[in-house]
Amino acid sequence: MKIASIIVDVPAMQTDKTYDYIIPAKWSDVIVPGMRVVVPFGPRKVQGFVMSLSDEAEVERLKEIHSILDLTPVLNNELLHISSWLTEKTLCFTISALQAMLPSAMRAKYEKEIRLLDTTRQAELDSAVQKAMNNRSSVSWEEVEKNDLLHLFQKDIKKGLLEVVYNVKNRTNKKTVKQVESTRTTRELEKELQALPATASKQKEVLRYFLQNNNPVLLKDLLQETNTTENTIKALIKKELLSEKLVEVYRDPFADKEFQKTQPLALTYEQQKAIAPILTSIEEQYHKVFLMYGVTGSGKTEVYLQSIDAVLRQGKEAIVLVPEISLTPQMVNRFKGRFGSEVAVFHSGLGAGEKYDEWRKIHRKEVRVVVGARSAIFAPFENLGIIIIDEEHESSYKQEDNPRYHARDVAIFRGQLHKCPVVLGSATPTLESFARASKQVYELITLKERVNNRPLPTVEIIDMREELRNGNRSMFSTALFEKLTERLQRKEQSVLFLNRRGHSSFVMCRDCGYVANCPNCDISLTYHRTNHLLKCHYCAYETQMPTTCHECGSEHIRFFGTGTQKVEEELAKILPQARVIRMDVDTTSRKGAHEKLLKEFGDGKADILLGTQMIAKGLDFPNVTLVGVLTADTMLHLPDFRSSEKTFQLLTQVSGRAGRHELLGEVIIQSYTPEHYSIQLASHHDYDGFYENEMRIRKAHSYPPFYYLALITVSHPEVTKTVDVSDKIATYLRKSLTNQSIILGPVTSPIARINNRYRYQCMIKYKNEPNLYMILKGIVDRYQKEIAQNSLTLSIDLNPHIMM
Numbered sequence: 001m002k003i004a005s006i007i008v009d010v011p012a013m014q015t016d017k018t019y020d021y022i023i024p025a026k027w028s029d030v031i032v033p034g035m036r037v038v039v040p041f042g043p044r045k046v047q048g049f050v051m052s053l054s055d056e057a058e059v060e061r062l063k064e065i066h067s068i069l070d071l072t073p074v075l076n077n078e079l080l081h082i083s084s085w086l087t088e089k090t091l092c093f094t095i096s097a098l099q100a101m102l103p104s105a106m107r108a109k110y111e112k113e114i115r116l117l118d119t120t121r122q123a124e125l126d127s128a129v130q131k132a133m134n135n136r137s138s139v140s141w142e143e144v145e146k147n148d149l150l151h152l153f154q155k156d157i158k159k160g161l162l163e164v165v166y167n168v169k170n171r172t173n174k175k176t177v178k179q180v181e182s183t184r185t186t187r188e189l190e191k192e193l194q195a196l197p198a199t200a201s202k203q204k205e206v207l208r209y210f211l212q213n214n215n216p217v218l219l220k221d222l223l224q225e226t227n228t229t230e231n232t233i234k235a236l237i238k239k240e241l242l243s244e245k246l247v248e249v250y251r252d253p254f255a256d257k258e259f260q261k262t263q264p265l266a267l268t269y270e271q272q273k274a275i276a277p278i279l280t281s282i283e284e285q286y287h288k289v290f291l292m293y294g295v296t297g298s299g300k301t302e303v304y305l306q307s308i309d310a311v312l313r314q315g316k317e318a319i320v321l322v323p324e325i326s327l328t329p330q331m332v333n334r335f336k337g338r339f340g341s342e343v344a345v346f347h348s349g350l351g352a353g354e355k356y357d358e359w360r361k362i363h364r365k366e367v368r369v370v371v372g373a374r375s376a377i378f379a380p381f382e383n384l385g386i387i388i389i390d391e392e393h394e395s396s397y398k399q400e401d402n403p404r405y406h407a408r409d410v411a412i413f414r415g416q417l418h419k420c421p422v423v424l425g426s427a428t429p430t431l432e433s434f435a436r437a438s439k440q441v442y443e444l445i446t447l448k449e450r451v452n453n454r455p456l457p458t459v460e461i462i463d464m465r466e467e468l469r470n471g472n473r474s475m476f477s478t479a480l481f482e483k484l485t486e487r488l489q490r491k492e493q494s495v496l497f498l499n500r501r502g503h504s505s506f507v508m509c510r511d512c513g514y515v516a517n518c519p520n521c522d523i524s525l526t527y528h529r530t531n532h533l534l535k536c537h538y539c540a541y542e543t544q545m546p547t548t549c550h551e552c553g554s555e556h557i558r559f560f561g562t563g564t565q566k567v568e569e570e571l572a573k574i575l576p577q578a579r580v581i582r583m584d585v586d587t588t589s590r591k592g593a594h595e596k597l598l599k600e601f602g603d604g605k606a607d608i609l610l611g612t613q614m615i616a617k618g619l620d621f622p623n624v625t626l627v628g629v630l631t632a633d634t635m636l637h638l639p640d641f642r643s644s645e646k647t648f649q650l651l652t653q654v655s656g657r658a659g660r661h662e663l664l665g666e667v668i669i670q671s672y673t674p675e676h677y678s679i680q681l682a683s684h685h686d687y688d689g690f691y692e693n694e695m696r697i698r699k700a701h702s703y704p705p706f707y708y709l710a711l712i713t714v715s716h717p718e719v720t721k722t723v724d725v726s727d728k729i730a731t732y733l734r735k736s737l738t739n740q741s742i743i744l745g746p747v748t749s750p751i752a753r754i755n756n757r758y759r760y761q762c763m764i765k766y767k768n769e770p771n772l773y774m775i776l777k778g779i780v781d782r783y784q785k786e787i788a789q790n791s792l793t794l795s796i797d798l799n800p801h802i803m804m
């Protein structure tokens with residue numbers, strides 16, 4: 001008897017293990033690990049993943065697999081292996097890890113219905129049930145539930161008249177189009193052409209088309225080429241000269257765009273030096289992590305492209321991760337331009353169906369390069385030759401739901417399995433990565449110069465306190481206004497950047513730039529509207545919201561933040577002649593809007609591109625000579641120990657958008673704290689200086705990369721219960737962990753209540769805790785009953801990136 005071990009789709013602690021099922025004889029040759037099946041589980045039928053097969057079972061009375069959902073495995077052995085690893089490393093349920101690797105369209109939805117078992121016994125049904133069925137052979141569970149008839153139906157189910165069926169529907173339908181094919185030989189077609197009467201000129205034209213062109217052809221193209229209607233084609237189909245069928249098409253969102261084929265560029269000296277060790281590891285097939293630290297515009301992408309080329313020539317495959325917001329058509333063009341139809345693209349702008357199509361291209365081995373956001377790291381390739389992570393510092397590589405994985409860790413794990421290089425690229429590497437490179441754990445590759453030695457833009461910092469003192473209450477400094485005017489006159493373009501993250505949560509003095517910080521933690525205090533307090537979310541320090549500034553006594557102390565819309569309005573007032581494109585969540589929520597706006601700007605249809613985070617990355621427009629940062633400070637005061645690092649990264653990236661081509665670039669950074677080191681050092685393009693300074697601070701406050709972090713968030717509808725559980729957890733941690741570890745809290749989370757659930761957190765700072773996973777799992781285990789009842793939630797994030 002063949003047995004399958006299955007992980008069922010019931011995400012709970014108790015069910016987070018494999019269950020054995022008998023494989024019915026008819027499928028004994030069909031079912032393999034990595035396939036999805038439907039199995040009976042308690043009273044229900046649920047979806048599950050086949051993890052492994054065996055020939056016998058220890059348990060006696062096993063149930064049979066109910067049905068199969070796939071005919072080929074959707075996850076290969078490597079991905080199954082990664083799922084176990086993810087489960088262990090992120091403390092998620094195996095089922096969550098498995099689901100995360102599939103495109104969302106394949107996470108099938110269940111639909112329950114109640115069905116008549118035997119149509120000849122309809123009359124035996126309870127009369128109310130008969131009426132509800134209304135001569136149908138099945139009725140949806142919802143309908144029965146809504147009409148409060150479940151108990152009546154249940155009786156008939158017991159009698160064996162009805163059954164409950166779980167329809168696991170795949171809602172993504174493959175998209176098809178009509179294709180027309182000639183069924184005759186050339187000679188026959190010629191004969192038919194002669195035989196047609198002169199009046200059938202359109203039909204003749206279609207036949208001539210088939211004599212001259214490739215067979216088959218898409219109906220849509222045929223109609224256009226021959227300028228005919230569908231009726232003409234139908235007539236020929238009727239005469240059996242042509243046949244028509246539906247073929248599956250991929251919903252390639254970039255399909256109707258032209259890709260200019262590009263050739264490899266002659267590499268600069270620096271690029272040659274950069275690519276050499278990568279090519280060696282490709283050739284000699286060993287794993288290594290490279291940190292490619294290259295200033296903006298230093299030609300990192302060309303190095304990626306030529307490395308991929310070497311991988312493809314070996315017959316292997318490549319994954320390129322790009323942050324979601326950098327996945328612009330420009331970016332995609334560079335890969336498609338070089339590798340054409342070998343490239344599949346994954347990003348969240350695609351509909352579920354489109355993503356599914358891209359995924360299936362990989363699965364069917366029709367492509368060998370994937371360019372995509374975080375989840376593309378799970379591309380089901382089997383012969384990987386390289387994994388590239390562009391902009392490795394981006395926090396979007398960390399998933400904030402279960403499984404809380406970091407794509408970089410998965411990349412390195414896969415790189416080890418495939419014995420291939422992993423390249424991390426950035427102009428502003430994370431401190432973690434740069435520290436590893438300094439210790440030779442990663443190999444550091446440096447690109448110091450922009451291609452063709454174009455200079456980095458000059459950066460001027462404007463002190464907005466000074467502006468205020470001089471009577472300028474506008475959000476534009478005099479210098480920025482003048483430079484914008486200059487660009488308008490010279491018909492050059494400008495980019496204006498407004499940082500929206502961290503909006504109005506911190507309090508700042510508009511006269512002197514003072515921001516209230518926690519005396520213990522070196523992060524800014526968060527303002528709490530309800531009780532008018534400033535609080536530290538790491539150590540629970542709190543203080544009254546000041547009415548005057550501690551530094552200068554000014555009364556201009558308040559929250560901070562401006563919206564893009566407000567900036568746009570003000571621009572219209574001060575520069576009425578300027579054509580402005582605004583890009584933020586509001587103007588880009590529609591599908592394709594993002595691309596459209598960027599294209600308009602690229603085509604010179606606007607003078608100023610105004611936007612949030614989404615315009616900071618990857619844009620490469622030759623005519624942009626001015627970049628203005630309206631408020632450099634907003635992110636600086638987030639309750640997050642990475643806020644300086646993020647500010648430095650962002651300012652460097654934004655500045656990198658100016659003067660990338662022939663024209664020289666200029667950058668204006670407006671700030672209320674211009675003396676802050678992350679602003680000063682960004683303005684001097686001084687990564688090394690920033691690294692040193694920031695490392696000192698991280699060391700002093702025991703943050704990464706000197707310590708690892710784990711964040712435990714407890715939430716419950718009752719505040720007393722939340723406090724009680726988090727207290728117990730903190731006590732338990734203090735007792736169980738080594739005394740080298742630091743346990744902070746419990747304290748209220750920065751977002752203290754979500755959906756009427758109170759939130760508390762504990763943070764663990766540790767260097768080496770061999771039993772940490774076990775201890776944390778033990779905590780979840782301890783509370784599993786309350787968790788299962790949905791009252792309590794415990795979320796554990798090993799390596800948290802969002803501290804809320």
Ligand SMILES: Nc1ncnc2c1ncn2[C@@H]1O[C@H](COP(=O)(O)OP(=O)(O)OP(=O)(O)O)[C@@H](O)[C@H]1O
Nearest residue numbers: 265266267268296297298299300301302451618656
């Ligand atoms: N060897 C080369 N010869 C000529 N031009 C090159 C070469 N390498 C790159 N370029 C061009 O230089 C420009 C900048 O390169 P690229 O965008 O790859 O830099 P990058 O390091 O990825 O920048 P960023 O980090 O700012 O995105 C591009 O227009 C690219 O086509």
Ligand SMILES: [Zn+2]
Nearest residue numbers: 509512549552
């Ligand atoms: Zn002040």
Ligand SMILES: [Zn+2]
Nearest residue numbers: 518521536539
């Ligand atoms: Zn504190």
